[in-house]
Amino acid sequence: MISNRELYPLISVDIALFSVVEETLKVLLVKRAQEPEAKKWALPGGVLKPDRDISLEATARRVLADKVAVELPHLEEVATYSGPDRDPRGWSIAVLFYALLPHDQVNALVRSKVEALSWENALSPENLLAFDHTAQLQAALEILRDKVVSHALPLHLMPEKFTLTALQRTCEAILGGPIDKSVFRRRIRGSHDLIELDEFVRGAQRPAHLYRASEGFKF
Amino acid sequence: MISNRELYPLISVDIALFSVVEETLKVLLVKRAQEPEAKKWALPGGVLKPDRDISLEATARRVLADKVAVELPHLEEVATYSGPDRDPRGWSIAVLFYALLPHDQVNALVRSKVEALSWENALSPENLLAFDHTAQLQAALEILRDKVVSHALPLHLMPEKFTLTALQRTCEAILGGPIDKSVFRRRIRGSHDLIELDEFVRGAQRPAHLYRASEGFKF
């Protein structure tokens, strides 16, 4: 008898949802409740439902809506993983997406009785992940980094209004190292993606200008 | 009655196979023999066979082996296209790959009685393609360009031995515009991907040094 999976592979979607907590890049992990790989940590994912989903990106949005109670600003494909052995249930395809959650919305996680959610350090994960998710996370990180290196600003990770220093900290969190303040500011001065507001942050020091992302910026 | 496709989507692979003919970037197209979209030109593709393919990349290699009689040096994923409407047969997923064929092997096309093959100008295709293949071609081109812009040398498109001028012409074919010779040579001088041979091309002019790609170069 041949398995059903040899005719119809399992099609699912995995998501690397990134955010920034305490100036560190984090990724959302789920503790798997069911077999296979029960009790292991994994990237959130779910199977395609063709009767409900209009695309695989829609599948990803549906899966994410289960975990996070806010609209996600940014969702992008990374790569696809396939083969007969990566999932014990048989021939499977997983399309990996990454998503960015502004760090002022990190607490918008949905309470769930069946599964535990956790923000894990994205650059140096503590645990080995289920399936091929360690490789997936690595691939998502790489794309994220490439974008920032090639002068794209991770504005989707920022709250509506933010200071330049906060933006710099976010870039540093993604790249994993310090950036010279002068260099950083010189580079983004040429960018049309930022709009300077007439508002300031007042704290225990010199007030900082607030900025917001321009309407149709690209990441 | 619901269609079978609403339970099990059609999973296929499309390939943008690039090569260079007469210093122009070309892409291999197939004239579709069967419905749907019969007689329209399209990127070569085929459906996943889980009992035979060890991955979607393997599917792509199998499909290509039908069209081209040589081992392909380079095959890489571009993106995936999905949804209920992109193929009239119902919910479908197509994973797009691009592949590079050295331009001295452009004639290694397999004769086929059922389908016509053609090398089409990749930068400005003559015809509208079937399904969403026009968009797919555009996406594959973009990735190809990005790589060359970010200082990667398209050595997979070159024959085993080649001159620097030939390499430059290939880069120009991909980017669609001229490159300054001095700039080009200065940039690749720092590259460890090229090995200078002790051989020369003798023609009607000053002989040119031959080069080959180093073993483990990345593209």
Place this chain on the structure above:
DNA sequence: AGAATAGTGTCTGTCAGACAGTATCGC
């Protein structure tokens, strides 16, 4: 010699990295 192609040298502007300096707040 002249045509043709291979290959180099040089000038200039731009920009990144490094680091020091100035500005403006709370206390």
Place this chain on the structure above:
DNA sequence: GCGATACTGTCTGACAGACACTATTCT
């Protein structure tokens, strides 16, 4: 004034674009 943070100025080296120059072959 002092600490802290925001923000700017400047020096230097590397590199890109542009373009002229030299080198080596064939006819």
